[in-house]
Amino acid sequence: MTKTAAAKGEIRVTPLADALGERYLAYAMSTIVSRSLPDVRDGLKPVHRRLLFAMRQLKLDPDGGFKKCARVVGDVIGKYHPHGDIAVYDTLVRLAQDFAVRYPLVEGQGNFGNIDGDNAAAMRYTEAKLTAVAAALMDGLDEDAVDFRPTYDGTEEEPVVMPAAFPNLLANGASGIAVGMATSIPPHNVGEICDALDLLIAKPDCAVDDLIARMPGPDFPTGGVLVEGHAAIAEAYRTGKGAFRLRARWTVEKLSHGLYQIVITEIPYQVQKARLIERIAELLGEKKLPLLADIRDESAEDVRLVLEPRNRTVEAALVMEQLFRQTDLESRVPLNMNVLDANSVPRVMTLKEVLRAFLDHRMVVLERRSRFRLDKIDRRLEVLDGFLKVYADLDTVIRIIRYEDNPKAGLIARFNLTEVQAEAILNMRLRSLNKLQEVEIRTEHDALSAEKAGLVALLADEGRRWRVIASQIAVTRKTFGGDTPLGRRRTELGEVPAAVVVPIEAFVEREPITMVLSDKGWVRALKGHADTSPEALKFKEGDELRCALKTWTTDKILILSTDGRFFTLGGDRLPSGRGHGEPLRLMIDLAPEADVAAVMIHQPGRRLLLSTDAGRGFIVQENEVLAQTRAGKMILNVGEGEKASFCLPVEGDAVAIVGQNRKMLVFMIEEIPELTRGRGVILQKYRDCGTADIKMFTLADGLTWALGERTRTETVLTPWLGKRASVGRLPPSGFPRTNRFS
Structure with a gap:
């Protein structure tokens, strides 16, 4: 070490990790104690406390006159808070915004911003003074109610904490991010806080649940509806950590001709109205809000957002449920009561401790x-x-x-x-x-x-x-x-909303249509329940009608392919009835070697009997066969040389099956197992043929089949009644030579 170095002071060799750790810890403690976390006693951070004290020193009392905010900010940064003027002015502005602070501490005069998210005017244009709430916070400062400490330059003194005759921490809430910790406390109603304080004075050993009975939840300056469950609220207050689910308040206004519109009058806390409208408009442009037609902002001093549903048949609750899921009309407000206690030690407190x-x-x-x-x-x-x-x-x-x-x-x-x-x-x-x-x-x-x-x-x-x-x-x-x-x-304080399933009917205008499928696989939808006679329908040369279904745009169409795969088409997705329609293969991924085996309208909760042409099958819940993609959903596994051929709604208590060998068997439905996927069981045993037709019926009513324009019913079925997988016997006399029931 040289004499020059020795003259300047001692030089110590310190590991970099130790030096960084020591300095970072000092920075972290400064951020936690002097910047980010509020004091549990007055609910203020140092910048808030210094701002209010400086305004008090300027005699900006509630009953007095206003002074320029620039004068206030100058005093704060010059005497008490050696930081940037913008940060101090932003703090002053927020304390004056009645949509940001439940009980404003500053009364502003001029442009102090709005709920749309617009900024306040420059500090040279605005004026401010204290409110009665701020005066209550500082009541007793001149009576040695709290300790004072020297300011940063030692020329003056500032209060360490305010006397706080007003429960500011819970009433106005707080938020802040420190190093390794954060705080988030929503605002509450001061009348309810006072009720809880009275109970705690009278019964110091009372339970948190007793306090919650008097102080049931947050009270936000922008209103809204709190839809969090009581158990979740109690757990949050009991532990000091949790979250609250907050929704916008809305009403329905009836219009002429059965129309209506939805009016939102309150939006969740800390949600910017302009940004919310932009988000909804973006979703409308992306067609992600099919229930909503338009949104208008008719707000003046109060919030008024008008939503126009896509049609009058859509329920308002479904429109709002969709918006709650995709926009900030529903938000979660966190609770983390991490504060500085009376000894300036940061810790998470419960409601009772606060x-x-x-x-x-x-x-x-x-x-x-x-x-x-x-x-x-x-x-x-x-x-x-x-x-x-x-x-x-x-x-x-x-x-x-x-x-x-x-x-x-x-x-x-x-x-x-x-x-x-x-x-x-x-x-x-x-x-x-x-x-x-x-x-x-x-x-x-x-x-x-x-x-x-x-x-x-x-x-x-x-x-x-x-x-x-x-x-x-x-x-x-x-x-x-x-x-x-x-x-x-x-x-x-609202009820916890039930899980709402938005059905497809809510997204689509319900209109009658007729689905037409040709033998060569061309599909189209005619408007209304149209005439499907051969004279009324036109097809390409060599093509003809395979099936026609009178349905609605809100229905789902189930298609079973011969390889055992189910496909689902929405009625509103069918091509227009103009011309010959479109090939079905463009709408679903039907295998090249597969064909359509059955087409039917989906009915939730129904059961289906599936069978191959080889006489193997099972029963499946219809809800299980719904496919979410165009690739379909494999349900019936078919063996080599087999095809899925039958898809029948389960009706009655018996099954009649006829083979191509003209043998008929009748057995009870209960013998057929219910599966979600598989090959199934043998329904009728054959040697060198397959199934010709299957019919489900009620045994007591008899078995009916068509004979030309007439029908015949056979009630004595004992000769054909047997067990599943039997061979059966020749059908009754008069049974059609086609071996089909219809």
Whole structure:
């Protein structure tokens, strides 16, 4: 080490990790304690506290006039908060926004921004003063209610914490991100907070659930509907961590001709209205809101967003459910009550701990203010005692003052006074030397003596102090509680919404259509329930009608291919009936070697009997065969050389099956297993043929088949009744030679 280096100071070799760790820890603690986390006692961060104190020093009282915000910001950064003016001004602006703060601490004059997200005007154009809430927070600062500390340059002093006659932490909430920790506390209703505080004073051992009964949940400045369950709210308050589900408030306005519109009057907390409208417009442009036709902003001073549904048959609840899922019309407000306790130690507190910390702080403030007042009374009584001693002999007092070289010493010696008493007498005006003034002094002395006795009794009795605190809380409730326009609850406590399944019918205009499928696989949808006679339908040369279904645009069409795969088509997705339609293979991924085996309209909850042409099958729930993609869903596994051929709704209690060998078998449905996928079981045993037809019916009603334009019913079926997988026997006489029931 050189002499020059030694002269500058000691040089220590320190590992980089240790040096960085030490400095980062110092930075982290500074961020946590001096910037990001609020104090549990007054709910303020240092910048808020310094801003309010600077405005108080500028005498910007609620009953006074306004001053330019630039003047306020200048005082704050010049005397108390050595940071950027923009950060301080942004803090001032937020404290004045009634849509951002439940109980504003600053009253602004000028442009302070709006709920659309527009910024406030520059600080040179706006003016501000304190509100009654801020005044309540600082009530008692001049009465030694809290400690003061030197400012950053040591020229002045600032309060360490506010006396806080107003429960600001819970009433206005807080948010902040520190190093390795964060805080997020939503605002609450001060009247409900006061009710909870009263309960905690009366029953210090009460449970959190008892507090929640009086303080059921947050109360946001922008209103909305709280739809979180009671159990989740209780758990959040019990642990200090959780979240609250908040939705916009909406109503339905009826219009003429059966039309209606949805009007949103309140949006969730901290959601910018302009950005919300932009998001909804984006989703409309992307066609992700099929139930919604348009949105308009008709807001003035109040929020009014008008939503036009796509058609009058759509339910308003379904429209809103879709918006809740995809936009900020529903948001989750987190709860993380991570705050600085009375010892400036950050920790997560429960609701009860936060309320207890506020009450303990109010107790400290009451004791300090009482002692301060007691000290003032003692000093004043000392002076008044001196006055009373000399009023009996005012001539002597005048003579001593007039002729003595040291009148103070003379008065002390003559009347046995203290220096304070003698100084007060010497500073007394001559006009006060009359009998009337003596009466006033005795009256004041008696009043102060009585007040002193009350303060001494108050400091000696904890129960009495708690009663005083309860009376102070009652004043806060009366001033800012639910009976005032500011204190009325704005957020509605709603029920937990049930899981709403938005059906396809809600997305589509319900209109009648007729699905036409040709033998060569061309599909189209005719408007209405059209005539499907061969004379009314036209096909390409060599093509003909395979099937026609009279259905609706809101229906789902099930298609079974011969390889055992199911496909699902929406009625609204079918091509227009103009021309010959489109090939079905363009709409579903039908295998090249496969063909259509069956087409039917989906009915939720129904059961289907599936079978191959080889007589193997099973029963499946119809809901299980719905396919979500064009690739379809494999349900019936077919063997080599087999084809899926039959798809019948399960009806009655018996099955009649006829083979190509003209053998008929009747057995009970209960013998067929219900599966979700597979090859199934043997329905009828064959040697060198397959299944010709299957029919489901009620055994007691008999088996019916068509004979030309007539029908025949066979009620005596004992000869053909057997077990599944039997061979069967020849059908009754008169059974069609086609081996089909219809």
